[in-house]
Amino acid sequence: MNQSQSDQPTQSQFDQLVEQVCAVTVTDPETPLVDLGVDSLHTIALVMAVEERYGIEIDPEVIGDPSLTSSAGLWRSVQDQLAAALPARAGS
Amino acid sequence: MWTDIRPEVEMPRLFERGGDVISFAGGLPDLDVLPLETISAQLSRLVRLGGKLALQYTTPHVAGALVPAINDLMAREGTTAGADRLVPTGGSQMGLMAVGLGIAAPGETVLVQTPAYPGAAAAFRTAGLTLHPAPEDADGLDAAALRETVLRLRAAGRTVRLLYCNPTFQNPTGATLSVARRHELLAAARELDLLLIEDNPYGLLSFDGETTTALHALDPDRVIYLGTFSKVFAPGLRCGWIAAPEQLARTLRRTTEIMSLSPSALAQAALAAFHTRAGWSDLLDAYRTSYKERCALMADALEAELGTDGPWQWERPGGGFYIWLRHRDGVDTTRFAEAAAEHGVSYVPGSHFGIDGEHADGLRLCFSNVARGRIAEGVTRLAAALSAPVPALRGAA
Numbered sequence: 001m002n003q004s005q006s007d008q009p010t011q012s013q014f015d016q017l018v019e020q021v022c023a024v025t026v027t028d029p030e031t032p033l034v035d036l037g038v039d040s041l042h043t044i045a046l047v048m049a050v051e052e053r054y055g056i057e058i059d060p061e062v063i064g065d066p067s068l069t070s071s072a073g074l075w076r077s078v079q080d081q082l083a084a085a086l087p088a089r090a091g092s
Numbered sequence: 093m094w095t096d097i098r099p100e101v102e103m104p105r106l107f108e109r110g111g112d113v114i115s116f117a118g119g120l121p122d123l124d125v126l127p128l129e130t131i132s133a134q135l136s137r138l139v140r141l142g143g144k145l146a147l148q149y150t151t152p153h154v155a156g157a158l159v160p161a162i163n164d165l166m167a168r169e170g171t172t173a174g175a176d177r178l179v180p181t182g183g184s185q186m187g188l189m190a191v192g193l194g195i196a197a198p199g200e201t202v203l204v205q206t207p208a209y210p211g212a213a214a215a216f217r218t219a220g221l222t223l224h225p226a227p228e229d230a231d232g233l234d235a236a237a238l239r240e241t242v243l244r245l246r247a248a249g250r251t252v253r254l255l256y257c258n259p260t261f262q263n264p265t266g267a268t269l270s271v272a273r274r275h276e277l278l279a280a281a282r283e284l285d286l287l288l289i290e291d292n293p294y295g296l297l298s299f300d301g302e303t304t305t306a307l308h309a310l311d312p313d314r315v316i317y318l319g320t321f322s323k324v325f326a327p328g329l330r331c332g333w334i335a336a337p338e339q340l341a342r343t344l345r346r347t348t349e350i351m352s353l354s355p356s357a358l359a360q361a362a363l364a365a366f367h368t369r370a371g372w373s374d375l376l377d378a379y380r381t382s383y384k385e386r387c388a389l390m391a392d393a394l395e396a397e398l399g400t401d402g403p404w405q406w407e408r409p410g411g412g413f414y415i416w417l418r419h420r421d422g423v424d425t426t427r428f429a430e431a432a433a434e435h436g437v438s439y440v441p442g443s444h445f446g447i448d449g450e451h452a453d454g455l456r457l458c459f460s461n462v463a464r465g466r467i468a469e470g471v472t473r474l475a476a477a478l479s480a481p482v483p484a485l486r487g488a489a
């Protein structure tokens with residue numbers, strides 16, 4: 001999943017993934033998933049799908065924190081992980 | 093106690109000799125089709141990310157994440173159920189026990205489509221219910237005769253509120269009740285105020301990919317639907333569900349809580365994650381292909397070995413796990429079990445599927461878990477055992 005900067009998926013594409021996995025409508029990406037009616041097991045299923053899609057590992061602590069488990073919060077985690085992985089990939 | 097009776101899968105081992113027995117007895121799925129590496133990676137991810145939740149106790153509700161996965165399965169047979177109608181189980185066997193304990197009252201009569209899955213009869217008996225065969229004709233459950241039977245039983249003072257059936261690719265016959273019959277059955281159920289228990293482990297395992305509209309689709313308020321992941325995913329996860337009218341679902345949740353305290357969040361989450369990633373279609377197709385091939389091998393071999401005009405009669409099923417043979421002259425098939433063991437093959441005698449010793453002239457062959465290359469040999473052995481002179485029953489003079 002070695003995407004260049006230009007074809008990086010956007011927040012709205014990420015929202016679509018959240019909507020598809022969690023069967024909810026994301027109107028404001030900052031709304032905690034729990035406030036959209038997504039329970040914690042469902043959030044785990046979402047993070048599993050996100051990890052696999054982007055080839056990253058997300059810190060399990062993120063899942064317990066409602067402020068981090070909004071669509072926007074998760075998207076920030078994804079970008080942090082992708083950024084952290086870049087130098088390693090470039091060197092490999 | 094019924095549990096003292098040897099379970100059906102164990103029973104034929106009684107007569108087995110050595111390790112070369114080809115078993116047509118136990119109804120096991122072919123797990124060769126499971127993508128184990130994917131499942132392994134997902135379980136590992138699940139435990140790392142959510143172990144503290146997935147390994148914890150949980151409430152007797154189907155996890156929100158699993159609801160779409162269940163509805164994806166149910167929709168293939170024309171039905172759905174919201175979370176308020178769903179109750180998690182550890183498989184349909186637990187669902188049967190929960191219905192027997194939670195919905196019925198000890199002493200009441202449950203009508204049972206026969207020949208019946210022995211686990212259903214055993215569960216209802218354990219719940220203290222009396223079993224009575226549901227009337228059938230050549231096309232299956234017979235609504236007109238059902239009216240007579242129910243009225244007669246009620247006139248004799250019996251309480252009759254439930255009818256158990258396995259309408260699609262029935263265990264053990266492989267038969268499927270037509271949609272027209274399903275409508276007639278439900279019309280009779282409404283008239284007689286009966287609830288139907290629809291046990292449906294095999295409905296999505298047709299060989300051609302076709303499905304039959306579930307009873308639950310036709311009248312969700314008259315049907316307690318038992319679903320399971322045992323045959324569309326794997327039985328080792330012990331995960332299934334009941335779809336029932338909301339009021340009954342509430343009762344069943346309390347019953348299942350008493351039975352097992354908590355469903356497995358781990359199993360539910362693993363199934364939800366699998367569905368999110370891959371959906372069900374590929375796995376269902378892989379199972380169907382496997383069973384279609386095995387069934388054809390078995391049916392072809394049966395035709396070659398037993399012919400079509402001999403004493404053994406059967407029909408090629410359109411799906412499921414089983415072929416049901418019947419002896420034209422009503423011979424009790426228990427008599428051949430020992431000869432079968434001597435020839436190195438096993439089956440389940442029909443009497444196991446009766447509720448009072450009937451259907452002894454049948455025998456169930458399961459093709460779902462036999463290596464493809466062993467099926468023809470197994471049928472040759474079976475034919476040798478079945479065409480031996482009919483022995484006397486053991487213990488008989």
Ligand SMILES: Cc1ncc(COP(=O)(O)O)c(C=O)c1O
Pocket residue numbers: 119182183184185186209211258263291293319320321322327332
């Ligand atoms: C008709 C029928 N009902 C229920 C079951 C129980 O299945 P499980 O408890 O694994 O869901 C079986 C298993 O073979 C079956 O054939």
